[in-house]
Amino acid sequence: MAKHNPQTPAKLETTGHEWDGITEANRPLPKWWLWTFYACIVWAIGYWLLMPAWPLVSSYTKGWLGYSQREVVAEQVAEAKAAKAGFRDKIAASDLVTINEDPELLRFALAGGEAAFGDNCAPCHGRGAQGAVGYPNLRDDSWLWGDGSLNAIHTTISHGIRADDPKTRMNQMPAFGRTGMLTEPKIDDVADYVLSLSGSGSGDHEAIERGSKIFAETCAPCHGADGKGNAAAGVPDLTDQLWLYAGDKATVVESIRNGRGGVMPNWSARLDPETIKELAIYVHSLGGGR
Amino acid sequence: MLMTEAKLSRATSADGAPERLPPSVGSAGAATGDDNESLYASRVKVYPKEAHGRFRTVKWIVMAVTLGIYYIVPWIRWDRGPYLPDQAVLIDFPARRFYFFFLEIWPQEFYFVTGLLVLAALALFLVTSVAGRVWCGYTCPQTVWTDLMIAVERFWQGDRNQRLRLDKHPWSAETLWRKGATHLSWLLIAIATGGAWVFYFADAPTLAKQLFTLQAPLAAYLFIAIFTATTYVLGGIAREQVCIYMCPWPRIQGAMFDRDSLLISYRTWRGEPRGPHKSGQSWEGRGDCIDCHQCVAVCPTGIDIRNGPQLECIQCALCIDACNEIMDKVERPRGLIAYDTMRNLTAAGQEAVPLRIIRPRVILYAVAIVIVSAIMLVALLLRPDLDVNVLHDRNPIYVRLSDGGLRNGYTVKLLNKLYAPHSFKVAIEGLPGASLSIIGQEKETEPVVVVPPDDLQAIRLYVTLQKEGAAALTGDSTDFDIVVTDVAGGERTVHKATFRGPER
Numbered sequence: 001m002a003k004h005n006p007q008t009p010a011k012l013e014t015t016g017h018e019w020d021g022i023t024e025a026n027r028p029l030p031k032w033w034l035w036t037f038y039a040c041i042v043w044a045i046g047y048w049l050l051m052p053a054w055p056l057v058s059s060y061t062k063g064w065l066g067y068s069q070r071e072v073v074a075e076q077v078a079e080a081k082a083a084k085a086g087f088r089d090k091i092a093a094s095d096l097v098t099i100n101e102d103p104e105l106l107r108f109a110l111a112g113g114e115a116a117f118g119d120n121c122a123p124c125h126g127r128g129a130q131g132a133v134g135y136p137n138l139r140d141d142s143w144l145w146g147d148g149s150l151n152a153i154h155t156t157i158s159h160g161i162r163a164d165d166p167k168t169r170m171n172q173m174p175a176f177g178r179t180g181m182l183t184e185p186k187i188d189d190v191a192d193y194v195l196s197l198s199g200s201g202s203g204d205h206e207a208i209e210r211g212s213k214i215f216a217e218t219c220a221p222c223h224g225a226d227g228k229g230n231a232a233a234g235v236p237d238l239t240d241q242l243w244l245y246a247g248d249k250a251t252v253v254e255s256i257r258n259g260r261g262g263v264m265p266n267w268s269a270r271l272d273p274e275t276i277k278e279l280a281i282y283v284h285s286l287g288g289g290r
Numbered sequence: 291m292l293m294t295e296a297k298l299s300r301a302t303s304a305d306g307a308p309e310r311l312p313p314s315v316g317s318a319g320a321a322t323g324d325d326n327e328s329l330y331a332s333r334v335k336v337y338p339k340e341a342h343g344r345f346r347t348v349k350w351i352v353m354a355v356t357l358g359i360y361y362i363v364p365w366i367r368w369d370r371g372p373y374l375p376d377q378a379v380l381i382d383f384p385a386r387r388f389y390f391f392f393l394e395i396w397p398q399e400f401y402f403v404t405g406l407l408v409l410a411a412l413a414l415f416l417v418t419s420v421a422g423r424v425w426c427g428y429t430c431p432q433t434v435w436t437d438l439m440i441a442v443e444r445f446w447q448g449d450r451n452q453r454l455r456l457d458k459h460p461w462s463a464e465t466l467w468r469k470g471a472t473h474l475s476w477l478l479i480a481i482a483t484g485g486a487w488v489f490y491f492a493d494a495p496t497l498a499k500q501l502f503t504l505q506a507p508l509a510a511y512l513f514i515a516i517f518t519a520t521t522y523v524l525g526g527i528a529r530e531q532v533c534i535y536m537c538p539w540p541r542i543q544g545a546m547f548d549r550d551s552l553l554i555s556y557r558t559w560r561g562e563p564r565g566p567h568k569s570g571q572s573w574e575g576r577g578d579c580i581d582c583h584q585c586v587a588v589c590p591t592g593i594d595i596r597n598g599p600q601l602e603c604i605q606c607a608l609c610i611d612a613c614n615e616i617m618d619k620v621e622r623p624r625g626l627i628a629y630d631t632m633r634n635l636t637a638a639g640q641e642a643v644p645l646r647i648i649r650p651r652v653i654l655y656a657v658a659i660v661i662v663s664a665i666m667l668v669a670l671l672l673r674p675d676l677d678v679n680v681l682h683d684r685n686p687i688y689v690r691l692s693d694g695g696l697r698n699g700y701t702v703k704l705l706n707k708l709y710a711p712h713s714f715k716v717a718i719e720g721l722p723g724a725s726l727s728i729i730g731q732e733k734e735t736e737p738v739v740v741v742p743p744d745d746l747q748a749i750r751l752y753v754t755l756q757k758e759g760a761a762a763l764t765g766d767s768t769d770f771d772i773v774v775t776d777v778a779g780g781e782r783t784v785h786k787a788t789f790r791g792p793e794r
Contacts, residue, residue, distance in 0.1 A: 028331040030535055106730050110750075128685030139699070142692040240692035285729045287689060287697055287752050 084108075091274045096150035099281055106281065113282025116275050120267065129286050133245055134262055139287045142242050145169050145234045148290040154280035160266035161234070168266055171222075171234045177257030182218065184257075190214045191252040197227045197239045200247060335457070336530060336592035338440055339450035339584070343611025352428045353437055361482070364489035370394075371709040373743040381491050387744070393670075394707065394744070405666045409659060416655035418546040420647055421629065422553040426539065427606040432532050435483070435525035436590065439476055446472045450587055476526040477518070484517030530591040534602050544601070549632040550646045554605045556585075556596040556627050559638035564596075567620060578622045585609035585627055595627055676712070677705035678774050678785045688790045696760040696791045700751040702772065706741040713777040714739045716751065721770035721789055723759030727752045738777060753789060766793045 014023040048054065051063040087108045091099060099105045118127065124135045131137030136144055145161065146152025159167040176182040182190070193211025195201025201208075216225065222235045229237040236244060245251045245260070267276055283289070340346075368378035368391055375382065380389040388395040388403070395402050417424045426433060447453045447468045456465055488510045489497060500506035501514075524532050533540060547553060561579035579596070586594050588608045593600055595609045613627040634643045683699035691697060706712050715738055718726050729750040731737040741747040751772075755763070767788050774783045 028329055030531065031330045031332050032531070033535070034330050100730075103730055110729075126685070128683065130686035130689070137686075137689065139686065139689040139697070140691055141697075237692065241690060241694040242692050285750060287699060 084112075088274050091277055096154060096277060096280060099277065100150060100284070109278045109281040110285055112275065113278035113280075113285075116271065116279050117282055120271065121279070124264075129283065136244055137242070138283050140242055141288050142237065142240055143231050143288065144236055144244065146231060148284075148288050150280055150284050150289070153283050153289070154276065156264070157276050157279050157283070158266065158268040161264040162261060163263060163266040165266035165269070169234055173255070173260045175257065175259035176218070178259070182214070182256065186210075186214050187253055187256045190219065190256055191249050194219075194227070194238050194252055194256075195247070195249060198241055198247070201249065333531065334592065336590065337450045337453050337587075338590045338592075338608075339587040339612070340444060341588040341608040341611040341615075343614055345607035345611050349428060349437065349606065349608075353434050356429060356431075356434050357438070361486050364486065364494040368392075371743070373711075374709055375493060377493055379490060380493070383491065396705075396707070399673075402666065402670070405662060405669075409662055409666070412655055412659045412662065415546060416652065416659065418543050419548065419551055419649075419651050419655065422547060422551055423540070423543055423603075423605040426533065426543070426604040427554075430604075432524060432537070433590075433604060433606065435479075435521060436529045436532075438479065439526045439529070440590065442475045442479065443472050446475065473526070476522055480518040480521035480526070481514065483521040484514040487517045488513050530602070530604075533591060533604055540601050540604075546651075547599075547632075548649070548651070549636075550649055552629040552631055552645075553599060554595065554603065554607055554610065554627065555599070555630040555632075555635055557625070557630065557635065557639075558596075558598075559635070561596065561626050569620075573622070578617070578620075578626050580616065580620060582616055584612040584616050588612040673707075674783070675707045676714075676774070676776065676781070676783055677707070678772070678783050679703040679705070680772055680785050680787050682788065682790070688792070690792075691754070691756075693757045694760060695754060695756040696763075696789075697752055697754045698789050700753065700772070700787065701748055702751050702774075703746055703748045704739060704741050704774065705746050707744065710743050712741050712743075714741065715775045715777055716749070717773045717775070718753060718787075719771045719773055719784075721753065721755070721759075721768065722762065723755055724770070724789070725754050725756075727754070755789070760791060763789075763791050764794070766791055 013026045015026045017024040048061070049063065050065045051067055052060055053063060054061045087105065090105060091109060094102075094105065099109055117125075117129065121129070125131055125138055126135070129138040131139075141148075143152070145156050155167075156169060159165045159169065161169045174181065177184065177187050189207045189211035191211070192201055192204055192207040193215050196203070196208045196211075215223075215227070219227075222233070223229050223238055224235075227238040229235040231237075243251075244262075245255060267279070271279070363379050364377065366378040367376050368389070369376055370389075374394075375389065377389065378391050380387075382389065386397045393402070414425055443453070447456055456468065459465065485501070492510070497506055497510060501510065528536075556579075560577060562577040564577050564579035564581045567573075567576075567580040585596070586592070586609075588611070589595070590606060590608070591602045591604060593602045595603065607629075610627050610629075614624040617624050617626055631643070631645065633646075637643045679702070681701040681703070683701070687698075689697045689699070702716065704714055715736060716726070716728065718724055726737075728734075728737045728739070729752075731739075739747055739749055753770075767790055769786060769788055772785045772787050774785065775781070776783075
């Protein structure tokens, strides 16, 4: 309102600032605001004395109450562990099939297994257990070692593959090229034959024919005459659509020439038995378990 | 009514404005004016006198109703069956549920609470633009509790004049017991207030028993202590200081009035020039205001309404009651102080200014309220008792099988909002040749998932297409349905899902 408002008190002191007829009153702050400010200062000093506050050269003032966030976290972790103890004891006492059929234990084991998988297995097998070149996909229906049962998975996790463990899973794909057992042209032919087993490759019939004879002599003892492998001994099936390395010819030639020998640690040396059980249950639940 | 009063007008002198500083400035800023020495002002204590009249009665009723709601609501029971709490209004933090009579809100449905808050805000805007600070004057907890504390003070120490006298006297035994009784009563009210608060967060009868046997959780005692302290300090001691210096709302509300808002106003044109009046004297050439200061005496914030609209005025209408009483005594018409609009005040009784309640802003707020209410109502009616959330695995998106088939993994969450356990059959439709398996139920031909009452059950679901089915897919993403059927009722819930495969 630009007009003078007759209701405006005449003697109201202003700061002299004016915007379109609106003036700013100059009013003192209430005293209790000032006291609130002083109270905050006193509070701050009290806080410095009671709680960790000031950084020193190599340490800090600890405070009379001796409060430490690290200790609080450690206590909370211990509490959480204690809360899980009942389930952990049950998992320790039960066999894998029992755990898998008890809905409550199964849920607990899956949660624990997922966490342990992320911490320990994901670096090689991937966060989603989808695998990578040389590291098997744990979600598909094909198992390099064992039949995909809970016990087979548990054995693999416990003792590893080609690990420093008396019960470890062990076999060897020889380096046929490097050791001179097969010449380069023969390797090439065998590779053609191997690719043809799963319906891929060049389709060069003569090479496949030559390769099949070499395969029967050199490879069949382990991979079987039909190339279906032997999961009990960790020999891969060459007829399916899945490749641990890759399904192109150069990679297959490379495998025959220099051999393969991926390793997996024996986790029984690193993890407690309950965690390994949880891991076995979790991996079994990813889709490939039988 | 306003019009008849307006016709009784007389000319207002141009310098009819009060020449003194308003007491509000005096109360907050004793140091203003010529002596500019202190930047801080001591508080000037307010001794509100008891008012009698229509608005005081309304305020007593509002106080009884609002306090009644606050104290009684946690004790209302509401049957929800054997599995759930039977408290009508309960904020259950450990279980993450909010119960409100027939409504139960899960954390992900918090938008219902947001909607309620939006409605509350809009209602506040609407009321404020029509009739000013009605919220502040009648229903704000600060106002209600302050009013209660003042009533208690009046009970122990007497009305304004007796309290003034008590404070002027040197301390005596009488001062001590009267003040002591006041503060003790305030503390008891504060404890009851804090005590009632915690009942909204736990089963009230159980918690009450625990509180008295000293077995309640520490948090309960802690929050009672906090709310006792705030009620005692804010309602008993700080009072008008909260409204004047702590609350942002008075500043915001100023922007919501316009020239047609009904605000508590002193009709300057009728009251000035003011001055004492002796019975039998003529009213010619003078205003109706006899300068008796009753409007100031009853004011809980200690201002003089005759200085015009002020930030400190919470528009509690007690000055209207006080002034009307005086007008009756001096046999002048009531309404020297009344709810009136700026437009009508400016007209100064010279012309009839009709009341314009329906204005663009009022219509806007009303329409917004209707729209928000309608949205909330529809959302509430469409709210399913059973909800299905399907999360497709993202890593890996799909898994290739040894025969060239494909498998997709899903996490399916079944939300059972009913108050009894329910069993559900899970099946898939629209994906020829696909098979389904649920972790933990691999052996079942017809897997049944049991969801506890008022709870959520997450299951891992695998959908597998063998070689032929996978070869028949036409793209890298195929839509299909996950069908959840209530075993008992046979109701089907269909949820769209996608099956992913390699690019083609």
